[in-house]
Amino acid sequence: MQLPYRAPIFPLLESLSRDGQLTLASSASVVGYSIPSFVIAIFALLLAGHYFYIWTGGTFYYVPGWGKLEQVPVPALALGLPYASYVARLTRASMLETIRTDYVRTAWAKGLKARVVVLRHALRNALIPVVTILGPLITGIITGSVVIENIFGIPGLGKEFVTSILARDYNIVIGVFTFYAALVGLANLLVDVIYPVLDPRIRY
Amino acid sequence: MALAAVPEPDLVTTYEMPAQVSLLGDAWNRIRRNRLALVGAGIICLLLLTAIVATFWTPYPVWLQAVGPTYQGPSAAHPLGLDQAGRDILSRIMGGASITVQVGIGSAIIVCLIGIPLGLAAGYYRGTVDTVISFFINIWYGIPDLLVALILVFVLSDALHLIPRGIFVIVLAFSLTRWMDVARLVRGQALALREREFVEAARMSGARDIRIIASHIFPNALGPIIVQATFAIPAAVLFEAFLSFLGLGLPSPMPSWGAMANDGYHGLDFAPHIALAPTIALSITLMAFNWLGDGLRDAFDPRMRR
Numbered sequence: 001m002q003l004p005y006r007a008p009i010f011p012l013l014e015s016l017s018r019d020g021q022l023t024l025a026s027s028a029s030v031v032g033y034s035i036p037s038f039v040i041a042i043f044a045l046l047l048a049g050h051y052f053y054i055w056t057g058g059t060f061y062y063v064p065g066w067g068k069l070e071q072v073p074v075p076a077l078a079l080g081l082p083y084a085s086y087v088a089r090l091t092r093a094s095m096l097e098t099i100r101t102d103y104v105r106t107a108w109a110k111g112l113k114a115r116v117v118v119l120r121h122a123l124r125n126a127l128i129p130v131v132t133i134l135g136p137l138i139t140g141i142i143t144g145s146v147v148i149e150n151i152f153g154i155p156g157l158g159k160e161f162v163t164s165i166l167a168r169d170y171n172i173v174i175g176v177f178t179f180y181a182a183l184v185g186l187a188n189l190l191v192d193v194i195y196p197v198l199d200p201r202i203r204y
Numbered sequence: 205m206a207l208a209a210v211p212e213p214d215l216v217t218t219y220e221m222p223a224q225v226s227l228l229g230d231a232w233n234r235i236r237r238n239r240l241a242l243v244g245a246g247i248i249c250l251l252l253l254t255a256i257v258a259t260f261w262t263p264y265p266v267w268l269q270a271v272g273p274t275y276q277g278p279s280a281a282h283p284l285g286l287d288q289a290g291r292d293i294l295s296r297i298m299g300g301a302s303i304t305v306q307v308g309i310g311s312a313i314i315v316c317l318i319g320i321p322l323g324l325a326a327g328y329y330r331g332t333v334d335t336v337i338s339f340f341i342n343i344w345y346g347i348p349d350l351l352v353a354l355i356l357v358f359v360l361s362d363a364l365h366l367i368p369r370g371i372f373v374i375v376l377a378f379s380l381t382r383w384m385d386v387a388r389l390v391r392g393q394a395l396a397l398r399e400r401e402f403v404e405a406a407r408m409s410g411a412r413d414i415r416i417i418a419s420h421i422f423p424n425a426l427g428p429i430i431v432q433a434t435f436a437i438p439a440a441v442l443f444e445a446f447l448s449f450l451g452l453g454l455p456s457p458m459p460s461w462g463a464m465a466n467d468g469y470h471g472l473d474f475a476p477h478i479a480l481a482p483t484i485a486l487s488i489t490l491m492a493f494n495w496l497g498d499g500l501r502d503a504f505d506p507r508m509r510r
Contacts, residue, residue, distance in 0.1 A: 030240075030494065030495070031491060033494065034490040035487045035491075036442050036445065036487070036490065038445075038449055038465070039465070039483040042468075042469055042483055043483070045472060046473075049472075050472065050476075135345075135346075139348050139349070140350075143348045143350035146350070146354075146450070147449060150450060161351070162452070165452060166452070168362070168363075173355070173358070177351060180351055181347070181348065184346070184347070185346065
């Protein structure tokens with residue numbers, strides 16, 4: 001399992017489209033959200049592993065000795081892209097709401113730079129609903145890695161899970177599943193810890 | 205003394221009545237202007253049509269092997285080519301559309317059957333009922349649903365042999381892990397609606413709880429429910445494809461798009477058409493449902509206007 005590469009460029013692009021004029025980015029995010037991760041993985045495999053083999057040299061695929069950095073980006077992109085689109089859509093909706101609020105207008109009126117207004121006043125508050133869905137999102141990414149690991153041949157938890165199910169190895173299934181449950185619980189806990197950092201009104 | 209003839213009062217007074225628009229009619233008026241949603245609806249109609257046609261007729265039987273050379277690319281006789289067993293991919297895509305429609309609609313129905321009563325009960329009765337149901341909703345949100353559903357399919361059909369592996373067990377596993385979205389939505393709606401004047405009026409006129417819920421609260425929550433059910437369909441379709449791709453879904457001769465993608469994945473470097481056809485069909489289907497869902501959400505909730 002690898003860290004989700006949640007392309008940060010999408011929300012940033014979205015945040016700049018104050019009136020929703022940047023339709024290219026938003027329609028791209030709708031399309032991206034609808035394409036399942038294993039489809040992106042197959043296309044990525046076809047492109048990087050077959051058509052552009054000369055450039056990539058197959059470095060992204062599992063060869064004995066997983067763990068090199070150059071093996072991470074392609075599977076991580078396939079896994080993270082649908083969620084990146086989802087985050088982009090949510091950020092966009094939330095941003096459109098925030099950008100019309102009074103305190104943002106005040107910030108503009110004070111003559112602050114666009115970067116400061118967009119990033120500090122608008123984006124920070126717009127991100128609160130985004131963080132709310134971060135818990136289910138992380139669950140989705142962790143479970144989504146099951147199929148990605150099988151496609152790219154990564155010897156991770158997900159591959160072990162599917163292999164043990166197909167082999168009817170009940171003990172391994174129970175063990176791996178318990179591990180997954182713990183991982184998801186831990187991730188949700190982490191999200192709860194991030195909350196108060198973003199929104200000081202939330203206290204525990 | 206002659207009274208002036210009093211003109212007869214005009215008994216039939218005509219009032220300017222605004223045309224009555226039903227919930228669905230109103231939504232239709234708004235969605236008509238949403239081009240993306242209409243495209244989505246068109247694609248879905250095409251999918252339904254394909255599914256209906258495929259139940260009666262496909263160019264070749266979906267299971268028939270060796271109708272031509274294996275791994276053959278697209279040709280005039282076989283527009284999408286043949287797969288690794290020499291089966292006609294176009295026929296299998298059509299058969300897969302039928303499976304997709306069954307999984308999607310079946311899941312949406314069962315999700316609603318579980319989620320709506322629970323949500324209505326929690327929102328209307330509040331108190332202990334709400335506490336218990338909300339507790340389960342929150343717990344269910346925490347679990348990794350995809351893996352639990354996977355385990356459910358595995359346990360129900362492989363380990364215990366309760367239900368033969370097929371469409372129904374997949375629909376059931378999906379619904380048992382994804383009913384919370386609908387339940388939570390309906391609960392919120394019921395909580396808001398039960399305080400409204402028309403519910404108060406119904407209660408004052410002696411309506412029983414079941415009647416208030418069924419004929420006052422439920423119809424008013426219908427719009428968001430339809431939207432949520434529309435979003436449940438692509439999730440279910442994706443789940444089925446995901447399972448079949450891993451080889452844990454529908455058994456082999458059934459033309460599931462996920463299983464076909466898996467077939468093609470093994471021959472990706474020399475016969476990419478086997479993998480591309482089902483994955484593109486799947487992506488377009490999911491996109492259409494998401495577009496329609498977005499359009500419906502905008503149509504049913506005018507306040508969400510951007």
